[in-house]
Amino acid sequence: MERPVRALLRRLGVGLFLALVVVLTSFLLVKLDAAPSDVLLGGPTPAAEERAQLVEDYGLDRPAFVQFVRYTIRVLRGELGRSWLTGDPVLGEIMARIPATLELMLYSILLGTLIAVPTGVAAAFARNTAEDRTVRGASVLGEAMPPFLLALLLLLVFFRWLDIAPAPSGRISIVLSPPTAVTGSYFIDSIIMQDSIAARSALAQLVLPVVTLALMVGATLTLLVRGAMLAQMDAPHFVYARAQGMSREMLTMIALRGALPTIGAGLATQSAALLGVTALVEHVFAWGGVGQYGLEAMARADFAAVQGFILVSAAFAAIMHLVHALVRRIARIRIRRA
């Protein structure tokens, strides 16, 4: 078999195994509790027939292994159970919240990259100068900052003191109604519906949470870009490019091109871990996304919802790691060529 195909199959195998581990973890979460049926139903006083139905559905009178297999089959069918708080299917609730979270993450990654690449490049060119040290110091500070604290600080300054940011009350002003869902992004949907007031409000609501997350993403990414650039700048071909009299812009392009696989892979890894950070920021801004949903479910011990959140987070992380693996593959082909 051809090598790339085999590698891809192996990765798929690893992925399947990991998926099983995640499902098992999610399953054990419920199993660990003393009274599983109560937990599953959630409410403290389940009616007798509801309880019997539940025992029947989940096979709670059967061995743990059978329960696990049944649970796995349910997950594969997309049946994630119902939230005891709302009584609605968890899958539907999560799906409805995914666009909000994706929108937040996407803009944050974009803005974070826009901040990190020029800053990291400048720091690399100014290696070991005061400028470089300042950038590194700020990045480490940004990495160390708890996301909710940064969010609260930004709110304090721009909402409370300067009063130029809107209240942290979700994705659109509370006096406006959300636009008809097309893409799920309030901002883009408002534009499609040609509702400029809604679009402006959606955009204003996005600013602070996106800035918070972008600073978190940007801090880590800046150091990554700087390191990747320095590795390129120490390579003989870069020194030779300088000997040819290339301008700073041309040198940047050459080094950036070589550093791109490293930066892309780092970005993918970082995005995989971003959901956890996003959850905290969503909570502060009452964003109503998947992250906030998961956090609230945990606070209320809404187990079916927590299970759903775990599965969705794991799926997202798995996708980002697949992207990471692909970027690395392309990079390795490049290196073999070099």
Place this chain on the structure above:
Amino acid sequence: MLLDVQDLRVERSVTGAQGERGFEPALAGVSFRVVKGRILGLVGEHGAGKSLAASAILGLLRPEARLVGGRALFEGQDLLRMSEADLTRVRGARIGFVVQSGHATLDPNTRVGAQLVRAQSIHRPIVKAEAAWRAETIMSSMGIPEPRLRAQAWPHELTPGIVQRVVIGLALINEPQLLIADEPTAGLDITTQVQILDLLHLEVRRRRIGGIIITRDLGVVAQYCDDIAVMYAGQVVEQGPVGQVFTRPAHPLTRAMIADAPERLALAGRRVGGPVAEPADGCAYRARCPDATDRCLVAPPLVGAGVHAARCHFARIAAA
């Protein structure tokens, strides 16, 4: 006079045993000259400071090294005091640079022909088709067969010999006045080495430009250079026209190197004693010198007559 390097001083950062940072001299006042139409052979053992001198002149010192003093007058302008922007206009345009280890020197992400076109575009506005034609022309005059085909190749697809021809082409494409070749044949097989050196020699002669060949191989100097500067521990210990220096070497190191040449020098390049030992003051070479006396505890002056000079108390130099 094309290039006049005077008293070039460079320090290198070192980390001491206790982790303290400091600087130690790496070039302790290097002087040499390059005249139009002549090739200078900069020769010395590994670590003598030959490549460092070239990097310093071109403003390409690595971050751990720093310039302390000296002048490098190129066409009357001091390269060491030039702004980075002005240096950029000199590098690759008026000074061509050929480096060692050809494969790693070409941009791995750009086709060879495109790199030759880009090298032209750095220094003047170009017409794409004309620049591509010039790229092919220079490839063919560098002795690269089927230049049109090779121009489409990626660097990794070429043999080391061809890569080095491309590197020389890159160095010459903007018709520089000075060509600096830093160990241009390192890592090449013997046959290719001879071809590359023949090519370099021919191009410098044909274009009537100045050349510097940095090498550890005295045989290369004898065959391809007009002048020689022997370096040891960051200093030029002997310099002069190749004929005079080879017939009447005045410095003990030069004598040892000539006695050792050709085979062992060509092979290892690090013969003539052990690692470079640098006494704190006095003659840097005295720890390894067979003729050393108490006089060598004092730093030797440059003893010379005319163009031939050596840094040794006992140098006897006859006027040419």
